[in-house]
Amino acid sequence: xxxxxxxxxxxxxxxxNQTLEYAYPSVVVEGELSSFKVSxxxxxxxxxxxxxxxxxxxxxxxxxxxxxxDGMKVRVVAVPKLTAWGKFSLTVRDVRPVGEGDIKKSFxxxxxxxxxxxxxxxxxxxxxxxxxxxxxLIASTESAGYADFVKILNSxxxxxxxxxxxxxxxxxNAAPQIVRAIQYFSEHAQPVDVLVIVRGGxxxxxxxxxxxxPLVRAVAAxxxxxxxxxxxxxxxxxxxxxxxxxxxTPSNAAQILxxxxxxxxxxxxxxQHRMLVHLVSRQQRLKRQLADAKRHxxxxxxxxxxxxxxxxxxxxxxxxQLDPKVVLARGYAIVRDKSGTLVHADASxxxxxxxxxxxxxxxxxxxxxxxxxxx
Numbered sequence: 045x046x047x048x049x050x051x052x053x054x055x056x057x058x059x060x061n062q063t064l065e066y067a068y069p070s071v072v073v074e075g076e077l078s079s080f081k082v083s084x085x086x087x088x089x090x091x092x093x094x095x096x097x098x099x100x101x102x103x104x105x106x107x108x109x110x111x112x113x114d115g116m117k118v119r120v121v122a123v124p125k126l127t128a129w130g131k132f133s134l135t136v137r138d139v140r141p142v143g144e145g146d147i148k149k150s151f152x153x154x155x156x157x158x159x160x161x162x163x164x165x166x167x168x169x170x171x172x173x174x175x176x177x178x179x180x181l182i183a184s185t186e187s188a189g190y191a192d193f194v195k196i197l198n199s200x201x202x203x204x205x206x207x208x209x210x211x212x213x214x215x216x217n218a219a220p221q222i223v224r225a226i227q228y229f230s231e232h233a234q235p236v237d238v239l240v241i242v243r244g245g246x247x248x249x250x251x252x253x254x255x256x257x258p259l260v261r262a263v264a265a266x267x268x269x270x271x272x273x274x275x276x277x278x279x280x281x282x283x284x285x286x287x288x289x290x291x292x293t294p295s296n297a298a299q300i301l302x303x304x305x306x307x308x309x310x311x312x313x314x315x316q317h318r319m320l321v322h323l324v325s326r327q328q329r330l331k332r333q334l335a336d337a338k339r340h341x342x343x344x345x346x347x348x349x350x351x352x353x354x355x356x357x358x359x360x361x362x363x364x365q366l367d368p369k370v371v372l373a374r375g376y377a378i379v380r381d382k383s384g385t386l387v388h389a390d391a392s393x394x395x396x397x398x399x400x401x402x403x404x405x406x407x408x409x410x411x412x413x414x415x416x417x418x419x
Contacts (some may be wrong), residue, residue, distance in 0.1 A: 053130075067125055073134065074142055077116045092120060092134070103136035109219060109256035111153035112139065116146040121216055138216040139164060144248045151255050157280060158257075162266045164285045170269045172289055173312070175236035178205045180229040180268065182222055185210045189244030191296035193273070196298035201305050207236060213243040219256040230267035239268040240301065241283065242294035245276040254281035263287055269363045273297030372404035 051059065074090035082088050086105050090112075091098045093116045099122060103381075112118065119142045134404035141150045158164065183190040185208060196205065209225035210220040211269035222241065230240050241263070243254070253259065254274050263270055264286040273291030274286050284290040325367040364370055368378060393399070394413050400410040 051212060054128075055289065057126050057128060057130065064124045064126070070121060070137070071124055071134070072119060072121050074119045075099075076400065077112055078114050080081055080112055080114050082110050088136075092118070099138075100131065100133040102133055103139065107137065108139070110140055110150045110252070111140070111157070112150065112256075113153070115205045116149065117142045119145070140249075140252060145250050147248045147255075148160045151282065152254075154257055154260070155285075158260060158282065158286070163260070168264075170288045172269050172271060172301065175201065176204065176313055178207065178236040179301070180207050180236035180239045181210045182211055182225045182229075182239070182241045183243065184213045185293075187213060187244055189242045189273075191215075192244070193240070193242045193294040197302060200298060201302035204302070213252055213368065214246065214250045219259045221255070222253070223258055224260040224264045224301045226266055230265075235268050237268075239300065240271045240273070240297055241287075242273045242291075242297055243275065244294060251275050251279055251281060254283040259283055260286045271297055271301060273300075281330050307339070369404070372402065375404075378402040392393040 059096055073092060075094050078091045078098070080088070080090040081206040088103045088105050088108060088333055090101050093099075093115075094100050101105075101122065118139050119225045120134060122136045124132070125135050126132055140149060141147045162168065181190075181193070185191065194206070197206070207229075209228065211221040211225050213222075226241075227240065243251070251274060260282040263272065263283050269289075270287040271289045272281070272287035273292060273294045273296055274281050275286060275293070277292040277296075280290075289300060291300050369407050372378065378401070379395070380400045380402070381387055384400070387393065387399065393415050395414055397412040399410055399412060401410055
């Protein structure tokens with residue numbers, strides 16, 4: 045049967061591509077990666093093969109999210125096309141490793157690259173606020189990880205303002221959505237106090253989203269301190285390592301983010317009780333010290349008064365002994381000259397001078413008849 049339509053080459057290729065686009069607008073293909081190369085830093089070419097066949101693939105370099113190398117098993121999302129040169133190829137929209145072994149290999153390659161750049165350095169990590177008032181949460185609101193985080197957050201410390209960015213957390217669109225959410229929160233005029241990214245457990249392929257280079261770099265570049273809790277305790281993603289703080293799980297992220305209000309109240313009550321006991325004990329100790337001080341002061345006062353009394357008695361006895369009347373009573377006499385001045389031992393008297401002699405019981409007026417120096 046002869047063909048009823050004659051086409052030019054370009055028209056044929058356009059018709060084939062139109063047919064492919066209608067029949068297969070997108071295909072998902074798994075195979076082994078080979079002949080991987082980057083041209084001019086913009087274009088990526090590789091072959092996808094199995095034991096019997098191979099197909100050429102093309103993609104833009106900016107679409108590559110994880111490191112690839114020959115021999116990896118990968119899954120591509122692509123559009124089948126016939127090129128202008130009549131060669132069939134797949135125009136790749138998304139490619140990622142498949143299988144735990146190849147996912148780990150890609151992880152190690154990107155980890156080494158980013159670690160060399162310093163994205164995981166402890167020195168660049170920031171502290172989270174002690175009790176944030178406004179929280180930015182990036183999660184799938186339909187996921188168990190989101191529910192666990194919100195439940196623990198509200199039970200530990202309610203009343204926080206939580207702004208939620210509902211995103212996919214697995215699949216080809218997940219990483220770009222999370223990156224845009226990070227950028228949205230970072231560029232907001234009134235940014236939140238902390239940015240939290242959570243996702244529950246899953247397979248290595250499910251969690252591979254958080255090992256994609258654009259997402260990891262977005263976490264590291266966030267203007268807001270970041271807390272990432274992805275997977276189970278044994279899971280560690282590159283986004284975890286790039287974050288300011290890593291949580292083992294979404295529930296653990298809530299535990300890290302806010303303290304337990306009930307535990308704080310218990311601690312406050314315990315400290316109040318300890319303080320009260322301490323104050324009562326200190327009051328009793330001060331009372332004892334005051335009583336002891338009063339007793340010692342009283343004893344010192346009594347001793348001091350007794351000593352002063354002895355000093356007074358001694359002084360009185362001394363003064364009594366010095367009292368002229370007492371001296372006169374012991375047989376001594378007071379001698380004064382005619383002017384009434386006491387005559388001391390060194391006084392100069394001459395014969396004929398008048399003196400007044402006072403004894404204990406008499407006043408004697410006398411005259412000096414003779415003065416001789418005492419030998």
